Amino acid sequence: MRGEQARFWLLVGLMFLYCAFCTQGLIRTHLEVSDTPTKKYDTVVTLNGRRGSIFSSDGGKCPLAKSVPVWEYRLDPVAMADHQISYRGEKPRKPEAIARTIADTLHLDYRRVLALAANKANRFQYLTQSDDVSAFEVMTDRRRVAGVAIVEKQPRQYPGGHRLSHVIGSVNANNVGSAGIELMYDKDLSGAPGKICSKKDARGRELYEKRTEVVPPVPGRDIYLTVDNNLQYEAETALAWGLKEYGAGSGWCTILDAKTGAVLAMASLPDFHPLSYGRCADNAKINRVTNYTYEPGSVMKVITACAGLDTGFIRPDSLYSTDRYEEGYYKLPGDGSHVWEPRMTIRDAIVHSSNIVIGKLGYNLGQKTLLKYFKDFGFGAKTGVGLPGEETGMLPPYISRDVKEWDKATRSRAPIGQAITVTALQLASAYQAIANDGIRMKPYIVETILNPDGTEHYRHTPEVLGRPISRGTSRQVREMMLGVASSSGTARRAAIRGYSIAGKTGTAQKSAGKRGYLPGLYRATFCGIVPSGVVKRDPADDQPVPPRIVVLVTLDFDEKTRFHQGGNSAGPVFKRIATAALRYLAVEPDKPYELMDLLGEDEFDRIMDERAAAVEEEDVEW
Numbered sequence: 205m206r207g208e209q210a211r212f213w214l215l216v217g218l219m220f221l222y223c224a225f226c227t228q229g230l231i232r233t234h235l236e237v238s239d240t241p242t243k244k245y246d247t248v249v250t251l252n253g254r255r256g257s258i259f260s261s262d263g264g265k266c267p268l269a270k271s272v273p274v275w276e277y278r279l280d281p282v283a284m285a286d287h288q289i290s291y292r293g294e295k296p297r298k299p300e301a302i303a304r305t306i307a308d309t310l311h312l313d314y315r316r317v318l319a320l321a322a323n324k325a326n327r328f329q330y331l332t333q334s335d336d337v338s339a340f341e342v343m344t345d346r347r348r349v350a351g352v353a354i355v356e357k358q359p360r361q362y363p364g365g366h367r368l369s370h371v372i373g374s375v376n377a378n379n380v381g382s383a384g385i386e387l388m389y390d391k392d393l394s395g396a397p398g399k400i401c402s403k404k405d406a407r408g409r410e411l412y413e414k415r416t417e418v419v420p421p422v423p424g425r426d427i428y429l430t431v432d433n434n435l436q437y438e439a440e441t442a443l444a445w446g447l448k449e450y451g452a453g454s455g456w457c458t459i460l461d462a463k464t465g466a467v468l469a470m471a472s473l474p475d476f477h478p479l480s481y482g483r484c485a486d487n488a489k490i491n492r493v494t495n496y497t498y499e500p501g502s503v504m505k506v507i508t509a510c511a512g513l514d515t516g517f518i519r520p521d522s523l524y525s526t527d528r529y530e531e532g533y534y535k536l537p538g539d540g541s542h543v544w545e546p547r548m549t550i551r552d553a554i555v556h557s558s559n560i561v562i563g564k565l566g567y568n569l570g571q572k573t574l575l576k577y578f579k580d581f582g583f584g585a586k587t588g589v590g591l592p593g594e595e596t597g598m599l600p601p602y603i604s605r606d607v608k609e610w611d612k613a614t615r616s617r618a619p620i621g622q623a624i625t626v627t628a629l630q631l632a633s634a635y636q637a638i639a640n641d642g643i644r645m646k647p648y649i650v651e652t653i654l655n656p657d658g659t660e661h662y663r664h665t666p667e668v669l670g671r672p673i674s675r676g677t678s679r680q681v682r683e684m685m686l687g688v689a690s691s692s693g694t695a696r697r698a699a700i701r702g703y704s705i706a707g708k709t710g711t712a713q714k715s716a717g718k719r720g721y722l723p724g725l726y727r728a729t730f731c732g733i734v735p736s737g738v739v740k741r742d743p744a745d746d747q748p749v750p751p752r753i754v755v756l757v758t759l760d761f762d763e764k765t766r767f768h769q770g771g772n773s774a775g776p777v778f779k780r781i782a783t784a785a786l787r788y789l790a791v792e793p794d795k796p797y798e799l800m801d802l803l804g805e806d807e808f809d810r811i812m813d814e815r816a817a818a819v820e821e822e823d824v825e826w
Contacts, residue, residue: 247404253395254358256424258372258385260433261468261651268429269372269386269478271358271379275340277310277331279317281324284351297348305349309342310334321351328353362478368436370472370491371429371591371649374481383481383489385427385650388592392653392661395424423656430466430651430664435459438784439469446759446777447473452728453762456492456628457777459785460636462733462751464666465645467589468785470494492758495593497625501712502770503731504621505562506681507634509554511577512565514677520684523547524561534612536563537620555687557694557709559620566619571610574618575599580672581634582644583626589647597626621712631731632756634672638682639706639733639751641675643668682706682751683738689775698730698775700783702793704739706751707732707778709770714760724764730774731756734782735794749794755782 258269281299289297303321307314310332320329331352334340343352360375373384381390398421403414439457447455459469472492476484490496512518526544528536537559544558553561566574578584584599600614600623610618617623629647637644646667653662673681685706689698694709710729713721737751757774767773793799 245403245405247400247402249400249402251398251400251419251421252358252379253397253421254423255360255375255379256393256395256426258393259426259428260368260431260436261429262433263428266363266433268364268368268433269360269362271360272335273356273358274333274335275343276333276355276357277306277343278328278353278355279306279320279331280327280351280353281321281329282327282351284321285324287346287350289347289350302349302351305342306331306352309339309349333357333359360478364433366475366477367433367440368431368470369475369478370489370493371431371470372478373592374478376482384491384591385429386478388590389427389650389653393424393427395656396422398422425656425661426654427650428652428654430461430468430649431470432468432788434788435469435785436471438788439471439781440473442777442780442784443471443473443757445780446757446773449776450759450767450773451761451763451765452759452773454487454492455757455759455777456496457755457757457781458493458628458632459781460632460647460754462636462639462737462754463645465633465636465647466651467647467649468753469781470649491591491593492760493628494587494589494591495595495627497595497597497627498727498758498760499622499624499712499715500626500631501621501710501727501729502557502559503631503708503710503729504624504626505554505557505619506638506685506708507577507581507583508562508566508569508574508619509550509684510581510638510673510677510681511569511573512550513680514577514673515569515573517569518550518565520551520680521549523549524553524564526558526560528560530564533564533567533616536560536567536616537622551684551687554684554708555690555693557688562620563616567616569619571600571615571618577672578624580644580670581637582630582669583624583634587627587629587633587647589629590650594629595627597624597630599624621710628756628758631729632754635731635733635756636754637672638678639737639754640678641737642671642673642678644670644672679738682733682736685733686736686738689732693771694769695730695732695771695775695778697771698732698778700734700779700786702795702799703734703782703786703791704736704794705732705734705782706736706738707734709775710758711769724768725761726768727758727760728768728770728772728774729756729758730770730778732778732782734786735791739794741792741794741796749792752789752791753782753785755785757781 255271257267259267284299284302299321303317304314307317343349371384373386374382375386376382381387398419401417443455443457454473456472461468470493474488476488526548528538539559548558548561578599584597586594586596600610600618614623633647646669648664651664652660655661685708686704687693688707689695689705695707708731712727714725716722733751733754735749735751738748740748755778757777759773761768
């Protein structure tokens, strides 16, 4: 009996211990996870700050890109059917009546809203976006509308549409920059997000009285560009006209301030709308001014002439033989069907764009000298303009004496713009140095960045990149270039009445890589400095009228055409752009005597005077 009692109480004790163990385990578990239900109802809402705007150089009057707060409305058919609502004593509203209210308030097609309401398989279907406050009040009235989810968003808007699209760029669905300024300065434009730490009820609604922390977002900074909106319009309009008029497949142009290097306009066609960047063709996404390299052709002859003059190897009136097969030169490029005098000056070689003469000059200068000046002018390196994806171009390398140097053909072709590749901005920047008395400035496109409170975060200071040539050389070269846009030059169609132009044409056959060149396909270029900076408005003036702008235009032909020469196609586009820019910038002509004919009586004035006299006679007779 004693043993049975002992076993009984032993079993009872073990059960008691087991129960005690389980109890303390449950208590410990409850204490350890007591905050689990609380965490379930915790909520942290991220607040996105307003993305900064992008403006042209007009001081904020015309935003190129901006973010506007709106409400995005989405329809939940299930919630619409489950909630019974009534308005002003009416019977419970049917889904058809709710759909009618939604359609009328948001200005949507009633049949579309009704179809979305019937599709219960898809929840939270997109309706529209709106910043209408009165519409928001109706859509949040639970006595009239049910099943509509509302999300606050700040979509990006581009009032100019395609205008300056390659420079501005685009943002993705998460409002993060994906191209252009939007990408390059995404950190400045985005600002800093804020947050709200709070509690929510079982239905997921926030309990405002339970908010524990509120950190307001910091808006992004605003960016002001150097691009003038009016000049950009003129450049894009003229470029589009040139592509249509001459049958080019693509084209690009840019305008630089001759003194500071500021980008006043930059256009590339085909282009895109920033809101459809992800859906447009890859060919349209390329900014051909900075992100595309090509053989420039004869516009590089000016750089070769600069090297010859600056080293003292030649003078503008130095004579060269026009014999292509002269002994001592190897595979000189020809001049087509042109027939020259037996000897030609360097000045005439620039005006008439002689491959033979400039090829011989480059051959004599040698690769070491040419490469030095090419690099000093910025070729083979990024300009640092402040846009993403900028290319460097390619120069034939100067190898040490222990390694093979340039071949003989390259020695005569690099000086005329073959066997090297450049970007359009590199070319325009080199001509800017020639316009600025030999001082090359860093091209830039962002002028200022302002904080949300209006204070300056950044302001660009003009930056000197070097002096590739002397002041005297730059003026000599500009004087040599005067004849290009004249009746005797290769760009007579680029001439502007009343203004002197120091320019150069380029007609480069398109490369096919290792297979040579594509027959009949060319890129036509004209780059000009206006005013030239070597012509005085009045002979009594001490100094010539200084250069104001540098304009570069290139048309890329995908088909054979008789307008493939730089002077015949790119030249007229240059004329349109430069004429509009000079008028808008109020640049006085440096050759006013050319305008005197316009001030006299012309045919229109004569006809109008005759009509006026006839009217007076009739009045007298009456």
